[in-house]
Amino acid sequence: MKSLIDNARSFSATHVADPRHAELFQALEAGQSPEVLFITCSDSRVVPALITGARPGELFELRTAGNIVPAYPGADRPTGEAATIEYAVRVLGVRDVIVCGHSHCGAIGAVVRGEDLSAVPAVRGWLEEAVPPHAPVRSLAAASADVAEAVQAHAVAQLETLRGYPCVQERIDAGTLSLHAWYYEVHTGAVRAQQPHDGGLSFQAL
Numbered sequence: 752m753k754s755l756i757d758n759a760r761s762f763s764a765t766h767v768a769d770p771r772h773a774e775l776f777q778a779l780e781a782g783q784s785p786e787v788l789f790i791t792c793s794d795s796r797v798v799p800a801l802i803t804g805a806r807p808g809e810l811f812e813l814r815t816a817g818n819i820v821p822a823y824p825g826a827d828r829p830t831g832e833a834a835t836i837e838y839a840v841r842v843l844g845v846r847d848v849i850v851c852g853h854s855h856c857g858a859i860g861a862v863v864r865g866e867d868l869s870a871v872p873a874v875r876g877w878l879e880e881a882v883p884p885h886a887p888v889r890s891l892a893a894a895s896a897d898v899a900e901a902v903q904a905h906a907v908a909q910l911e912t913l914r915g916y917p918c919v920q921e922r923i924d925a926g927t928l929s930l931h932a933w934y935y936e937v938h939t940g941a942v943r944a945q946q947p948h949d950g951g952l953s954f955q956a957l
Contacts, residue, residue, distance in 0.1 A: 817858030852906035854897035
């Protein structure tokens with residue numbers, strides 16, 4: 752914690768003293784206009800701004816365990832995830848939504864390996880609701896430590912869930928919103944994106 756506090760102090764002092772940085776942050780006072788909603792895992796090894804090089808104000812972020820996009824809720828049970836997506840799409844008018852999965856994902860690894868999650872009932876319930884027993888990702892074997900195939904399939908599945916959001920489908924139909932699935936390797940820094948390939952889907956390096 753001490754190192755984080757020291758860095759926060761240094762960050763504040765540096766940016767206040769540097770006119771270039773001060774101008775950037777002062778411009779943010781007027782509001783935000785990000786073009787991308789970046790949905791990714793809560794995993795501390797995944798840092799969206801580091802991966803994309805985005806500056807403050809350029810990414811609207813949603814982080815959940817396993818980069819899961821829950822189904823659009825009914826009016827009687829609003830969720831923070833749905834509120835974030837709806838605000839990004841309808842109010843901020845983002846042009847792109849990226850769902851970024853990552854290698855060595857504990858959530859998806861637990862799903863495909865059938866791990867006992869009884870000690871973490873909230874995690875178990877979250878995964879059971881978002882990745883039900885019939886979900887295709889559960890049939891993929893954990894062939895490697897990075898569970899790459901399962902993570903990539905899971906990221907693509909989240910795009911289908913996003914299409915169930917009225918605000919998202921409206922913008923897709925209007926041709927003003929695009930959805931993307933990415934895969935980030937935490938041990939190499941490589942980023943791959945979903946690509947059409949021979950009638951199927953594959954992930955290729957950006």
